[in-house]
Amino acid sequence: MPGGRLTQSERQQIASGLADGDAYAEIARRLERPTSTVTREVMRNGGPTAYRAELAQRATEHRTHRRRQAVPRGSDASVQTPGGDAEAVREYEEMFTTVLMQSGLPKMLARVLTCLYTSNEGSLTAAELVQRLQVSPASVSKAITALEGMTLVRRERDERRRERYVVDNDIWYQSMVDSARANVQLAETARQGVAVLGRGTPVAARLENIARFLDFVGESIIRAAEQAREILYTKAEAAPGGAAEPGPDQG
Known part of the structure; x- marks a missing residue:
C-alpha cells in the first residue's frame, strides 16, 4: 500500500x-x-x-515550505508540541481538524481546537496559537470567541497573569449538557406551536411528536452525561505489557 x-x-x-x-x-x-x-x-x-x-x-507545497520556515533551527517553538514523530503528529492534527470540520465547525475554529486538544497542557496563550498556526492574532481572537460561545473553550489566567485558552475534561461534559438543554428549549418552542396552530391538526401532531422526541433525547443525554462524568477524570491503568487494564464494563 x-x-x-x-x-x-x-x-x-x-x-x-x-x-x-x-x-x-x-x-x-x-x-x-x-x-x-x-x-x-x-x-x-x-x-x-x-x-x-x-x-x-x-x-x-506551500504548506510544506511554510512549515520549514516557521520553526527556525534552535527555536524553542516546538516545546509545546506533543511527543512522537513530527510528521505523524502533523498528519494526525490534520485528520483531527478534518473530523471537526465534518462535524460542522468552520476551518479556523477546527484548527484552533485541534491545537488545544493536542497540546500537552490542554491550554495555550493567544501568542502560542498564533505561532503554531501561523495566522494573525485577530483570527485567533475571533475563533476563540466563537468556541467560547459554544462552550468548547474556556479562559483562565496563569501565574504570569497571561490569558490562556483551556480545553480540560469538564469542557466535554459542559458542552454536552448545554447541547442537551438547547434540545429541551427547542422542544418547548415546538410544543408552544401546538396551541398556536390548533390542536388536532396535522401540523400540531407533528410539532407534538417533535417536542416529545427532543424531550426524551435531551433528558437522556443529560442523565447519561451525569452518570459518565467520572470517566473524564479516570486515569487508564496500564496492564502488564503496556495494554490498558479493562474497566468493569469491559470484562
Whole structure:
C-alpha cells in the first residue's frame, strides 16, 4: 500500500472520482489509500464541489515550505508540541481538524481546537496559537470567541497573569449538557406551536411528536452525561505489557 504524501497523479485521480460522483471510500480503494486520507485531502482543499488537483498540489507545497520556515533551527517553538514523530503528529492534527470540520465547525475554529486538544497542557496563550498556526492574532481572537460561545473553550489566567485558552475534561461534559438543554428549549418552542396552530391538526401532531422526541433525547443525554462524568477524570491503568487494564464494563 502506498505511503507518504499524495502525489499529483493521485490528486488528479481524486478530482476525477469526485467529478464522477464516487464516494471517498471508492476513490481510496482505487488509490490503495485509507479513506481518511482522501477525506482529509478533499476537506482541506475546498471540499467535494471545489476540489482541484493542481490547486491542492500547490497548496500542499506551500504548506510544506511554510512549515520549514516557521520553526527556525534552535527555536524553542516546538516545546509545546506533543511527543512522537513530527510528521505523524502533523498528519494526525490534520485528520483531527478534518473530523471537526465534518462535524460542522468552520476551518479556523477546527484548527484552533485541534491545537488545544493536542497540546500537552490542554491550554495555550493567544501568542502560542498564533505561532503554531501561523495566522494573525485577530483570527485567533475571533475563533476563540466563537468556541467560547459554544462552550468548547474556556479562559483562565496563569501565574504570569497571561490569558490562556483551556480545553480540560469538564469542557466535554459542559458542552454536552448545554447541547442537551438547547434540545429541551427547542422542544418547548415546538410544543408552544401546538396551541398556536390548533390542536388536532396535522401540523400540531407533528410539532407534538417533535417536542416529545427532543424531550426524551435531551433528558437522556443529560442523565447519561451525569452518570459518565467520572470517566473524564479516570486515569487508564496500564496492564502488564503496556495494554490498558479493562474497566468493569469491559470484562
